[in-house]
Amino acid sequence: MAGDAATDPLLPRAGCRGWCCPRFSVTLPSPAASFRLKTTVWAELGGSVGDLGTYIPIVLALSLVNRLDLGTTLIFTGLYNAITGLLFGLPMPVQPMKSIAAVAISESSAHLSVPQIMAAGLSTAAVLFLLGATGLMSALYRFIPLPVVRGVQLSQGLSFAFSAIKYIRYDQDFAAAKSVGPRPWLGLDGLVVAISALLFIVLVTGSGDEPPLQDPSTPRRHRRGSCVPYSSRIPTALLVFVLGVVLCFARDPSIFGDLKLGPSRIQLVRITWNDWKVGFVRAAIPQIPLSVLNSVIAVCKLSSDLFPSREHEVSATAVSVSVGLMNMVGCWFGAMPVCHGAGGLAGQYRFGGRSGASVLFLGIGKVVLGLLFGSSFVRLLGAFPIGILGVLLLFSGIELAMASRDMASKEESFVMLVCAAVSLTGSSAALGFGCGILLFLLLRLREVNCRALLPSTNDRDGGGDRC
Secondary structure (H helix, E strand, C coil): CCCHCCCCCCCCCCCEEEEECCCEEEEEEEEEHHCCCCCHHHHHHHCCCCCCCHHHHHHHHHHHCCCCCCHHHHHHHHHHHHHHHHHHCCCCCCCEEEEEEEHHCCCCCCCHHHHHHHHHHHHHHHHHHHHHHHHHHHHHHCCHHHHHHHHHHHHHHHHHHHHHHHHHHEECCCCCCEEEEECCCCCCCCHHHHHHHHHHHHHHCCCCCCCCCCCCCHHHHHHCCCCCCHHCCCCCHHHHHHHHHHHHHHHHHHHHHCCCCCCCCCCCCCCCCHHHHHHHHHHHHHHHHHHHHHHHHHHHHHHHHHHCCEEECCCHHHHHHHHHHHHHHHHHHHHEEEEHHHHHHHHHHHHCCCCCCHHHHHHHHHHHHHHHHHHHHHHHHHCCHHHHHHHHHHHHHHHHHHHHHHHHCCCHHHHHHHHHHHHHCCEEEEHHHHHHHHHHHHHCCCEEEEEHHHCCCCCCCCCCCCC
16 A cells, blocks of 8 residues: 555655544654755745735734733744744745734724733634644535635735735824825835835836746757846845835934843733633634634645645645644733734745745744844834835735636636625625625526426426526
8 A cells, every 4th residue: 555655645745754643644744855945045035024014013013002022922923933834844924813913903992901812812723723623624625615715815815905005105003003194205114115115026026927947958148038037036025124124223223222132021821701701702703714714725725826736735634723733822921813824825925935944034033033132122113114014015915816816717706706805895704705605506506407496397408407
C-alpha cells in the first residue's frame, strides 16, 4: 500500500513526521520544507508586510479605545505567525477578528472591556476548534458551492478596497472609528504621498501577475527587453512600509523619547460570568459565521487557487483547529483575538510571499518589537501615515476580489454577485452566504425533471421538460 501514501489524506506528506487518528492527522512538518524560499529573500520580506493594512488600524484602535496591551499582542501574534508558517508552509496570515473589533470599538455607548473581548475570542475559538476536531468543518467546506464561496471572497475584497480608498482620501480617527475630513494634498501624510506610493507599486508589480518565464536556451541578446523579470524582485510593499516608518519620525520627532525599552508585563486575564455573557452575545455571535466563512472556507479555497502546485491543499480541519488553539492560549493573557483571513493571504501573496518564510520574517519582527518596546510602540503606530496603510490595504482587497474571476457560466456569476451584493449591503457575510445558498438551491430546483413532480404531464418530445 505504499503507493497510497501520496493520496491518502490521513498519511503524513513527504518531509513530515506525524501520527494519525481516525478523524484527522497531526503532522510535524520539516522546518526546512516549510521555510524554504520559493522566490527571493526580498520578495518574501515584501510579502511579509502585505497584510499590515488591516492589522495596524485594528490593533491601534483596540489599543487606544479598549486599552488592549499592544506589547502582549505583538509577542503572541508574532509567535502565531512563526508557528503557522511552519505548519502550513505558505504565507498563512494572522489577522484580527474583525467583527469582535468592530463591536469593541464602534459601540460608543459601552465599549467592551478587555475581559469581554477575550471572552468573545475564546467563545469563537471554542466553536471553531470543535467544528474542526469533529470533522464538521471539512464537511461544510465540501458542501458549500463554489459560487457562494466566490461571493464571500468578492464581498470581503471589495469591502477592503472601499476602506482603503477611504483611508487614502480622508483623515481617520481610529479611536472614534470614523473619517474626520478630506486628506490634504501636501504634507507627510498627504494625498501626494499616498498616490505616489500607489503608482510606484503599480509601475513595479503591474497587476500582480507572475513574470513570464524566459527560455534559458535563448541567447541573452535575443530575449525580450521587458523590465518585468527585474522589477518583480523589488520588495515594493517593504519599501513603502519603510517609507511610512521614516515619515512617522519626520512628522513627530518626539516619538524617539516616548518609546520605552522593555516588554509589557504579561498577566492572566480574569474573566467573570458577566464578561462571558456580554462577550458572547455582543461580539462572538456576529464573529462566528464570519470566521467560518472568511477565516476557514475562503482561506482554504484561496490557498488552493494561489498555490495549485502544492502536493496537498490546506484542509479546513487544520485551519479551523489552528484558529481555535491560537486563541485558546493567547486570549487568557490579553492577546488580541485573531484568525486566518483571506484578505491577509491575498495581500501577502500579492507582494511576493510564497512560503512560510514570509510570515516567519513578520513574526520575528513582531516579537522583537514587542520585547523591545512593549505597549509604548503604540506611539509609533499612532503616527504611521494612514494613506500608506490605505495603499497596502487596497492591493490586498483587489487581489482577494480577483479570485472570483473564474466563474464559468452566467448562472454561477449570478449567484456570486447576489451573494456579494447582499454581504456588502447588509454588512454581513452570514446574510450574504444564506442568500447565496438559497439562490443556488432554487436554481438547481429549476433543473428537476417536471415529470418526476407531475406524472400526468404530456411529454411530446419523449424527454422530460424542465420546470
